Amino acid sequence: MIEPRRENDLIHFFIENLQDPKPEGLWKANTRISIGSTETDAKAVIETIMILGNKLKICARLSRDHYDFEFKDSIHIVSQREMPEGKGLREGFLESIPPFSNGKRIIKALYGGSHIYYHPLRRINSYIFPGPVPITLNPYQNEYVERLLSETPLTMANSPFGCGKSMTIATAAFYAVLRSRSRQDKSQQLLVTQSNFASVNLVDITKKYREKCRVIRYISDNNWMELPEDGRSIMDLPFRMQQVFMDYVSGVTPYGNDYHIYQMAIFLKEKNAMKIEDMNPKCQNFFRINPNAKKYEFFKLVRIFFDLYDAEIVITTSDSLLSALPHLRGISTVQFDEASQIPECALIQILSMFPDACFGLVGDINQLPPYCDVLLTGYLKTFGIGNTMERAIMNNMFPQVDLRIVYRCHPVTTLILGHCFYGGKLFSGVSADERNELMVNRPDFWPNPNFPIMIVNNTAPSRMAGTSCFNEKELFIVKQLVYALTSPTYNYTFKPSDIGIISFYRAQTSFLLEEFRDLNVKCGTVDSFQGTEKEIIIVCCTNEAVNGFLGMRNRINVAMSRAKQTTIVVGNLNGLLQSIHWRTIAEMVKNQGCVKTIS
Template sequence: MVETSGNSELEELSSSPLDSNSVGSINGDNLDDSFDQSIDSDGTLENSLQDSFIVDEVEEELGNLNLVSDHACAYCSIDSPTSVAKCNDCKKWFCNSKIGCSSSHIVNHLVASHHKVVSLHEDSDFGDTVLECYNCGCQNIFLLGFVAAKSEAVVVILCRLPCAQTKNVNWDTDQWQPLIDNRQLLSWVAEEPSDEDKLKASRITRSQISKLEVKWRSNKDATVKDIEDLEAQEEVPTALLKYTDAYEYQRTFGPLVLHEANYDKQLRESQGLEHISVTWTLAQKNQYLASFMLSTYDSNDLKVNVGDEMILRYSGLLHPAWEGRGYILRLPGSIQQEFTLELKKGSKNPPTNLNTGFTAEFVWKGTTYDRMQDALKKFAVDKKSISGYLYYKILGHDVPEIKFDVNMPKDFTIPNFTALNQSQKKAISHVLQQPLSLIQGPPGTGKTVTSAAIVYFLSKMHKEHILVCAPSNVAVDHIASKLRDMGLKIVRLTARSREDVESSVMDLSLHNLLKRSAKGELKRYLNLKDSGVELTNKQSRAYVKLLRKLEFEIFKKADVVCCTCVCAGDRRLERKFKYVLIDESTQASEPECLIPMVKGAKQVVLVGDHQQLGPVILDRKADKAGLKQSLFERLIQLGHVPIRLEIQYRMHPHLSEFSSNTFYDGVLQNGVTIEERTISNNSFPWPISDIPMMFWANYGREEISANGTSYLNRIEAINCERVISRLFKDGVKPEQIGVVTPYEGQRAYIVQYMQMNGAMDKDMYLNVEVASVDSFQGREKDYIILSCVRANDQKSIGFLVEPRRLNVALTRAKYGLVILGNPTSLSRNSTWNDLLVHFREKGCLVEGTMDNLQLCTVQLTRAKKRSRRFQNADQNGSWQFDDGNELQEVPFFNNREVEAHSLMSFGGQALDSVFMPSSNLSSFIENQNSHPDNAVAISTSVHSYQNRDEKNHANSNDSQPRRYQKGTNTPHYDTVEVEDAENHINPLKALNSLVSNK
């Protein structure tokens, strides 16, 4: 417990610094000792130091030594005992300032290093204290918060789960608040350093901090000086719209793929964790399964898939050292929160009598990236790898259009299959006659069915093998299932590491077809391998020869081979394919799409939707350089018009309306009626009974999740459970409900909360799928609950600024949609503002309790409009003037020295925060003033209005500065608020840095 004065208020504990004047001194290791010996008991200097001249001389020499105390911040050297905290994992000290960071230095380090235990300085108000839960001893700072004791003037530190969820007569657990707020320790835990301390602090940038954290992994004693001495990182090339030749194409994408590979490797290898607990089970074929949790895991930050390899180690005292390798069988999800690893056949027996003391590590394999590089090389040097027409089209050259002269089907019907609609028939007819086709399939329009139908007719017309690919195994399995239903002979090729993974098309997989077809000697070898017997060298050579012969025969008999884009580079698939279809192609990077295309393609069909989520690129530099753009999108930019499917069969008509108008030009038609998507006798409290959707305004604050790398919102989680429980009472089954959220932290918290506090049978909640928005793409549920999570003082909404993510989230539900979010924060983004206005106009924007929902009266923040000067902003983060001159990207989450909240839009989307070095403040003001039509007003505690804005504002009752765009009477808001309390920047000079470092 932490004692407080009797007059203190709970609010003051969470917001106001303690009244302390203690300031830490800059000391060397033995400085305190030397001064102790020079001062007598009365506090006067001994004779040797009584001469003031000598004292001044000593002080000057000590100052010149520039010594740093042991508890100085490892980033900036601030060492005030009341402002620093120690990371107990690495024993480094960090302060609670945000100099150069969007987080305080201690919080930034904990997040970057995946460390979680913090202690305070012995001279702080609480002494040398390790912060931990009073009830259970949990020391994870990201789980800790405080409540007030009811009978004493003390606060009690408790963990968020489970202790803060436990009712206690002595503690007011309903008032629990986290120790970290706004990515900073509360001021009563560690004070914000004083202005004087900040002026003395060493200057450090966000980039230097990031590099320092990486350097510490290999050298724990590295300093900023070591980072400054490193050579500048090699610049990566920027992806182009057009390429001169395939060599320029390879020189551009090759380094981008390499950067992504290096970042993926570094990230994956940093995700290992020591001291984990393992649960052992023995599966079929006597293979051991190990289940464990990794607190460092965040699905948003790491590409981890079923089938990936991991290492499990034990090096404790209770058993001889052991190491086992295996493949991931299951990932954390709504049913279980653990990784499940299947140990490889032939692995040394694990210490199953032990459950603690293990270490888990991810194994990085560069196969994916190697195959991309191989495809780029093949595209450049092998003329037979792809047709000339496709070659020049990919490079972006102007090529005379080609139309194949083919015998078109008289009737686009498929035996025993659902009839196709007119837009689907139109798409198929177009594809069969073109060497390159793009099909855009908005949500619910049946693009997988259309893709399968295209493959069916190509197969019947040409009687040749067709290669069908997609970026993910789930998408490949889905289309393979459709093709099987159409009566085609399918071979499903999977990576060897996924051969034991359950799927709906296991009977089509190559390895199972081999087992069923194997005879004689080959069958004997397969049985020996399955039983764990190691073959001799002679037997292995004979086995491989027989295996490849049978593989060739199986492929030869197939009509279609289905695999992921990366798997298309497998050596088992050495044959040529003239016809290639790539489903969900907008989720693949361009080099990934190239892998199946360079296997001799002459006719290619790309199916996808560029209004939904694109490829996942981990490396920020590669992302910004253009690796995130799919080939599908670039071809559209080159003028290739996609064929769009226009009839959706998934959503209640009211649910599809906003998405159709916002993302698809209002052309989507409904293939289902309101009656078909209305459930009778449903008592769920929809605000408008015949419109099954609502935005329920929730005003809880976001918190950092247990792993430090994600967010959660407890109020939204509580209300999510209430919505689900109400649906259960209406007879909705768990399998019909899906919960989607952009954040792994919220996903995990919702699952835990429902298990602990669900009003219904706990097993029912286990069968409700809770997943990320990204993982729900291409899928559907009868009812969807979207938890938005973000709610902070800066009104930053993170992942939610991506309109394509919003589009995916809104289009998963068939019968009903509930959105939980903070309308004040979200409405600052133009797309979200449009959505909130849409819900308000429908009477579906509500607040209150589940049993007493009322129309929400909160005033929506004005959506941020894009300045005309920046109307050509691209989605990768660069701004361009109307004259085409590109501005350097302004990082808007991390690299801030001065923080501004801008009502401009960035990359076509509203900008939450823009960060800029104060050294660039003057030039942009001059630049802005030279363009009267683009004047921007600054809003601080005192507003300054420039040029005609002043006149417009003076004649207006509006509270914001107003200006009018040319040729319109529509007001245009471009307000910038500059927080200068920390940097003492004159707000009238602060605007220039919005596009600094040109």
């Protein structure tokens, strides 16, 4: 590490970017790193990387377990942490799945067997999301819930942006819980996402009915300590463990196993969740005899917690599912959020884990596909990663439901994107008056109060940063836009948290993150914004040459569908007009008088 320094929970340092293969292609945002020292090693997660000459400037966020770490040595070594090895599928797994089970039927359908055909439902009930303000689902959402509860082996829901898919998934899980209670079978409902960040929406939705249903997000202790504050929740396993264990360790609720109580006490003490003097006399005496007791068996504590808490809905990621498996029981429904992004190998593995469950795949094949490393080719790419949901939809392998009503965007945005990417099949569930706050109240800023998309024409060329690129003029423009939207000098402004900034290029994303680190403005790549919504979105094209992934229809669709009110595209107008998938949008913006230039 070169010039390491610490700033609160952030660490800043440089590394050389000379040898081949160059580190710039190997060190990326969200990479988990370890920092060595003579006293103790520290864990952190990289947030930004910037190429400066022959060096990489890196900023990383420390794990909460290592907030006491300081740079005291003359030399510190930084390395990437090894990814845990997954157990994966084993030869002969298909034979071990019970014949005629849902899991086996689905796998066979995916690989040339009989399709699971669509059958009309005799009746579709009306379902209500049971939040503080009950919400009646629309007919398309009701059909998805009904099919999942009617024990169809697998139902696919085509869910465009802002269609209320998280609420639909959460409602289906809740009614599955009610069915389980009526049957007294103590089954659980499983909700699977692709990342801890992607699960935040589901957690926020299910949190609204937590008084009526026991919900937990399964996340490991180590992962939880490394999540930023906006990625954590009171529904998370480590937090709920603290809440549940306090009653037993304090003596409010009796518990017969002293060893388990001592393990709970160590856990609470190490998490600074409970002081020793607030514990029951047995625990206080334990720490008098063992003042240095710090280690606890997390796996065993999780087992104890699940026995005590009796979770009815479990939210987790496909990566964490294997570690959660020993704590689950009788899964009756499994729903995949953002199912278009799940690798085929992960789907097959989960089908083999819970062959008797009913499955729901909720996703959008017009948005991002599963991530595939460029080194994967041939059968590894086709069947290891694949594009399962698209293949299943195109070949009508399973019953499908289209969630066509969009509640997020301004109706004009929904109309444009529906025309460009969904064959004109989308309907708006909101009025223009519900989405025109900025356009109506800031005529000094917004040129047309009836059109929610603006292009700020940036003719300045981009510059290369390794294999990525950045644009200094674009950065200046974005700063001006954010200032105009948030500064109290204007008569009508927004909170920084109402704004999201999407960049197509990793290098530009790093510059944006550095620029807006002290403001609560979310900056990220297109991938990191899938599933996110903001009042106002600024889309940074960066490159004047609109080609490659900047011109990919699914990425454009994701970037342009994140805003509830307005979207501002900072890009080269001529380049956008020459791009197949940008052209329609750019022409409409131009015709509506919504092209601006910032000097």
